[in-house]
Amino acid sequence: RYNGKLLGGLLADGFDEAACASRYSSFLYRKISLHKPSSYLISRLRSYEDLHKRCGPNTQSYNKALEQLKSGKKIMGLTDCNYIVWISFSGLGNRILSLASTFLYALLTNRVLLVDQGKDMADLFCEPFPDKSWLLPRDFPLIDQFDSLNQNSPNCHGNMLKNNVINSSAMSKPSYIYLHLVHDYGDHDKLFFCDGDQSFLENVPWLIMKTDNYYVPSLFLIPSFETELRNLFPEKATVFHHLGRYLFHPSNHVWGLITRYYRTYLAKADERIGIQIRIFDSRRGPFKHVMDQILSCTLKEKLLPAVDMQDSVVNPSENAKLKAVLVTSLLSGYSEDLRNMYWEHPTMTGEVVGVYQPSHEEFQQTEKQMHNRKAWAEMYLLSLTDVLVTSAWSTFGYVAQGLGGLRPWILYKTENDTVPDPPCHRAMSMEPCFHAPPFYDCKAKKGIDTGILVPHVRHCEDISWGLKVVDDHDDL
């Protein structure tokens, strides 16, 4: 029998419900996912939870590993527990995706994931693992260096490779290695995605990673992870869907924002349509060509009804469907135009269409508490819609589609201020796109198109050089 509250076994039982209301009540706001987690994934999550409990902050093993790190000594023997520390970096969408990737990497390498709290990780998310926190204690030795860690740091994996300071003998391994997987990373950093380097990293007790990418697709191209990934995700394009729902439970503050908004504005609609508008343009906006693109896409794909500019239909029919459009955008202009259109004119179908936009923050303000709470609430609200339209390139939209289990219509990036034709395209899968994948054949030691190696890792719809996981049977 499917356990809705635990998302079919994805979630562990026994958490304190009051401390994190979202964990066990999210299912009340969603349809049951069409994608069931595999029993192998479930068992691996449970064993990860045991590992985390045994190795998490302030356990004996943690303290021991910390001692070793502090002493700076090279490693003499195997440690009890190995760790991967995720540095809080970049916009919230990027963080959620990179953290999910890093959790998968932790699963694949039997590491314990610890999360740098940054300014607001604890304010935004509940603890995902029972008993022990996933938050890196604030007295972690290297914590003050997180901001300055970069490609040129002495312990940076790529840098060490470049300078040939890596020796394959375990004797000379440093007590920690910094992994730089930020979008601007170099060829040496990208060797992280080679089997050889993975085996080198294997016994380094502390990995510290900074990344703003969803690098899961390239993990699928590392041969040593192949079997495990196939077992974890028999349905391949569900990685973020499952791991995202497993990891990211909105904190009570954010859950309040989500549930109040949902109940006030969305719950009573017959259908909910999400439109995520994120325009990467140095000019201010709103732009007419973007509005035209949204209208053209939603009309062409029949996501929203056409309006009758002649106003010939007077009364909405008695049992007309009510559609709620949830718009997220930094600007209010697009949703105002849409709202006005459906107010000023009747639809051809007799449906009535309400348009809602929770916030319009005008510009990205990564460091403001309420700003990020709202950003998170809005990604989550988008994930509760029935039909989703997203903007190309945006991780904000990827989070929504993944959590929602939605294969969105992607609004192509516009060029020269004109509406692309077609204006949008249905995504192949609900998986996020890896924006900065390596193009390297580790064995042949030469460049290669990594988007055509296997059927389940393809180039993205919205970024031609990006990679995303798709299902073998996905509608391509």
Add this chain to the structure above:
Amino acid sequence: RYNGKLLGGLLADGFDEAACASRYSSFLYRKISLHKPSSYLISRLRSYEDLHKRCGPNTQSYNKALEQLKSGKKIMGLTDCNYIVWISFSGLGNRILSLASTFLYALLTNRVLLVDQGKDMADLFCEPFPDKSWLLPRDFPLIDQFDSLNQNSPNCHGNMLKNNVINSSAMSKPSYIYLHLVHDYGDHDKLFFCDGDQSFLENVPWLIMKTDNYYVPSLFLIPSFETELRNLFPEKATVFHHLGRYLFHPSNHVWGLITRYYRTYLAKADERIGIQIRIFDSRRGPFKHVMDQILSCTLKEKLLPAVDMQDSVVNPSENAKLKAVLVTSLLSGYSEDLRNMYWEHPTMTGEVVGVYQPSHEEFQQTEKQMHNRKAWAEMYLLSLTDVLVTSAWSTFGYVAQGLGGLRPWILYKTENDTVPDPPCHRAMSMEPCFHAPPFYDCKAKKGIDTGILVPHVRHCEDISWGLKVVDDHDDL
């Protein structure tokens, strides 16, 4: 048996429904009025309709009266039909109130009401009378002079009195008299409200009136109208309520705006609260003291629930009431603040509160078609709420309260940018306020406080020198 569709007999049967969808379906959007029209009012309306049919535009009687007007001849005998022409003047709220007053005056004096179309009367309203239009034909002889008619026009009643050109013999009566009842009118114009002058006007076939006021309260102080008014309105404070519902049927365009908005945003709420914000201040706004006043009023009067700034309640309870707040204002700031407050914080009661504002036109644009359609739609939507809060001095709010049969809470006008204490006060009646009444005792020929002469005409809550009709039993 109460006939809902005809508003208890207020409306005549037999109109073409498609030409004016609002007329016979407004009852679907309203609770049944607590105030039934008197059978005498109903019979007078039916006989007015007969009169209008007999005397309306392009009838024989109309053409005859027109001939006389054109010839400019002094009147020799009684004419078939006498007319009062209402000039379209001022903001939409003012127009609706002055037109209702003028219709009542027409009823009291057995005149036929004809309505100057101005820029948009025909675009905004349906025809209220069967068979014959209430619109003054565009070829009406004096129509080009309407704009320039003023206190000093030769045929202006007050001016004639001032210059002593009025002679009580019927022989010397002009073929038309212009009545200037605009807020800036003078003492001689105000003699309109004296019995003597009414009997002088009696046989003038054409009265042309320009007014921006709801002058009904002063009609109640004219002795010769007393009996008729008592019979028409046994419940005195229902004059605008009944006449407004009788006269003002939104045109199909406007009805589309009303019904679509209502069904999309308001219909599913458990309770609807209207807040009409109209600030007469030369500075731009929004103002913090106004926002504070609104919050203070709605909280103190328990119209809206308080929020818990500590966020202690996490989940809205399952069967929490949904309240919809309809805000109208030229600016978007007030409703945004309110919407954010109820999004960011839970209510103490567990209720969820949605906040809606159809338009924010930024400034008054009396001449734009869509602007006035929206203004009319918004007044009407406010009238469909269950609880109404209005701004002092605004005829926009008076229209809403009168049509809705709502006794509003009036937000007092602020002074020195501080919140008044108390911030608002429940209105004595749903009647509009006459902003510029005369203070003259026609018999004693001296100044007098007209707000204390009879129990049912009192000074207004929001304008100390204004007059409004109240019921003898009204809660004072």
